[in-house]
Amino acid sequence: MLLAVLLPFIIAIIIPFLSKWKYKVHTGYLVTVVPVIVFIYFSQFLGHGFEPVQRYYSWMPSLNIDISFNLDGLSLLFVLLISGIGALVAFYSTYYLHTSEQLGHFYVYFLLFMGSMLGVVLSDNIYVLYFFWELTSLSSFLLIGFWHFKESSRYGALKSMLITVFGGLSMLGALVFMNVITGTTSVQQMISQQEAILNNEYFPFILVLLLLGAFTKSAQFPFHIWLPDAMEAPTPVSAYLHSATMVKAGIYLVARFSPMLSSSEWFFIIVSTAGIVTLCWGSYMAVRQTDLKAILAFSTISQLGMIMAMLGFGTEAAVFAAMFHILNHATFKGSLFMVAGIVDHETGVRDIRKLGGLMSFLPITATLALFASFSMAGVPLPFLNGFYSKELFFQASNDLNNVLTGYAGFLQSAIPYLAVLGSIFTFVYSMYFFFGTFRGKAQLDKLAKKPHEAPVGMLLSPIVLVAAVIIIGLFPHLINESFIAHAAEAVSGIASTHHIVFWHGIKPALIMSLTVVVFGTILVLSLPSWRFLYTIVPGPLSLNKFYDGMVYRVERYSEKITKGYMNGSLSRYVRLILIAIMIVTFAIMALTNGFTIEFDNLSSVTLPEMCVAVMMVLAAVGTILTNNRIAAILILGVAGYGLSILFVLYRAPDLALTQLIIETVTVALFLLAFYHLPDLKKKKESIGIKAMNLIISIGFGLLMTMVAISAHSSKWFDSIAEYFIHTSHELGGGNNIVNVILVDMRGLDTMFEITVLGIAAMAIYGLIKLRGNKEDE
Known part of the structure; x- marks a missing residue:
C-alpha cells in the first residue's frame, strides 16, 4: 500500500528524463500506466466481504508522527475514483496536449497531485494528512497555472491557492486542538473519543476551523469563487481536479469526521445550510455563463453543494445517497469536461453563443454529451445513474425528522423546497449545455476552424465514463452492496443496504423529480425572457470583486508599510531589528519570570579579574570616542583580548585559545580592509536620533546582561x-x-x-x- 501511494511520486522524479522522447512516444502513455497499476491494486479489495485494512510505517515516533494508512469503504471509494479517473484523464491528455507543450512539467504536476490525493484519503495520522492536503493545493496551483504565459491562468492559480491554503491552515488548527484534547494523532482513535471532543469548551472552534478547511477545498459558498477561475487550466486538469478529485477532498474531510461531529446540532445547521445554499446558488449562476467550462464549473459547485448538504443531514439514508452521488458525479461530470475539451479542440471555441448545431459534425461527442448531461439533470430514465442518486437526495430531504426547534427546525422544513429549487436550475443548465452546443443552427462562420469528430483515442475516455453512467443506471446492484454500502457504513457507522430501483411507487421523491422536469422545461423554453434577472441578482454585487478588492488592499497597505521602514538607511534597519529583539525578549522574560537573579555557585571576583574588567570597559568606551580608524581597531582588540584573559583566569584555556584566534583574525581582517573603511567623522544627527541611539545601546547592553544572568539563574531544565x-x-x-x-x-x-x-x-x-x-x- 505504501508503494502504491509513493508510486506517483517515484515516477514523477523520472518523468523529466522520459519526456525527452515525447516526440517518439507521448509521455501521457507512460504516465497512464501509473494510475492503472494503482487502480488494479486497490480493486482487489472490492467485494461483499470487505473489511477495513490498516498499514503502519514508523516515521517520527518521538513526535508521534507516523505513516499510518486506513483503507475502509470511504477511502476505497475515493482511491478508486482518483486512480480510475486519473488513468482516463492521463490517456485523454495524450490527444489533447500536443508534444510541443511542456509535457514533462505537466505530468510531474499531475503525478504529484495524484499521489497527494491518495495520501489524503488514506492517511490516518492527522499531520501526514495535512502534509498531503497542502501538497494537493501546491500541485493544483501548478496545474491550474500550467499555461503560465496567460494572465488569466496565473490569476486563477493564485486565487485557488490563497483560498485553499487559508482553509488548510484553519483545518490544521482544528487538528491541533483535537490532538491536544485526545492525546492521539490517529483519526480513528480521535473518532473513538467523540465525547471528549464534543464536550470540550473549544469544540465550537474545532468545528468552525475544520469546516473552513472543507468548505474552501470543496468550493462551498462563499468560498466557491476560485473554482470558475481555475477553469483556465487545460481541460484534462479540469476533468481531473474539478470533477472527481481535488474538489471532493473537502467532501472527504467532512465524511471522515462525520462519525465524530454529526451528533452535534451545529454540524447539521452549518453543513446543511452551506450545502443547500451552494446547490441553489451554483445551479442558478451556471445558467448565466457563456463559456462551456464555466457552465460546468458552476455545475460542479452546485453538485458539491448537494453532496455536502446530504452529509449535513447526517441520516443513514442521506449518507448512502451522498456516497452514491460522489461516484455518479465523477462519471457524468468527468465525461462532460472531456466533451467540452473536444468541442474546444475541434472548433477552437468555447463560447456557447457561437456554438450550436454541432451534432451533425460531432455525432459521437453529442451522443456522449446527451447521456451525461441528462444524467446530471436527473432526468427520470432507467439507464441514467444521476436519476437514482437525485431521487435518494429528495427522499433523504423529506425524511428529516422535524423535531428540532428554532433555526434548525425551520431549516429542516425548508430543505425539501430548496432541494427542488436547486435541482430545477440543475435541469436548466444541463439542457442549456447540451442543446446550446449541439442542437440548433450551426454558426460555422463564428468558429475558429471547421468542426469534425475527434479522433478515437480522444473519445475513448469519455466513452468509458458514459458507459459507466449507463451500466450503473441499468445495474445499480453491481456497485451497491459490494462498494457503496461499505463507503456509507464507514461514514454513518450503520451497516445497511438500500435497495436501488427505478420505480418505487408514487412517493414524494418521485413527485419532486417530476416537478423538477416540468418547471425546468418551462424555464429552458423561456430562458431569453427571464435572463434579465441576472442584472438584478446578483447584479453589480460580486464576491469576486470583494476578493479582488481585499487582495488589492492587502498588497497596497503592505507596500506602504514596507516603504515606511525600507528607505535604504542601514542605521534605521539596525535600530528596528534591535528594538524588535529588545521588546520581544524583555516581554518573554517578564512573562516567564526570567529576571530571576541568583548568586549561588558563582566564582569569587579578585583584583586581577576586576582590573581586566575595568580595562575592557574603558576600551569599549574608547572605541566610541576615538576618531582614528587604526586606534579604534586596536582599542576594540583590547576588549577582545581582555575577554581571553578572563577565560584564562577562570581556568577555561580552550575558550581562551578560541577567543584569541577569533580576536586576532578579526583585528587582522579589519586592518586588511582598512583602506575601505569609512572615515570616522561625526554625523550631524538630530537630538532625537542621538537619544534613540543612546537608549537602544543601553537597552540592548542591559538585555544581553540580563539574558546572561537569567541563563545562569533560571534552571528550567536539567543541565546537559x-x-x-x-x-x-x-x-x-x-x-x-x-x-x-x-x-x-x-x-x-x-x-x-x-x-x-x-x-x-x-x-x-x-x-x-x-x-x-x-x-x-
Missing part, C-alpha cells in the same frame, strides 16, 4: 553537561569533551556551519569578481 561528561568518551571515543561535542554530538550543526561559511565565501568571491569586471569596464 553531565550527559556530555559521561558519554563523550563512550559515544565519541575522545577524551576532549569540547571536541567530541563539536564533532560528534553536534556534528550536523558543525556541518551546516561549515556549509554556511562555504556559501559566504563563494558569495564574497562572486562580489569580488563582479567588482573586478566593473572596474575593467
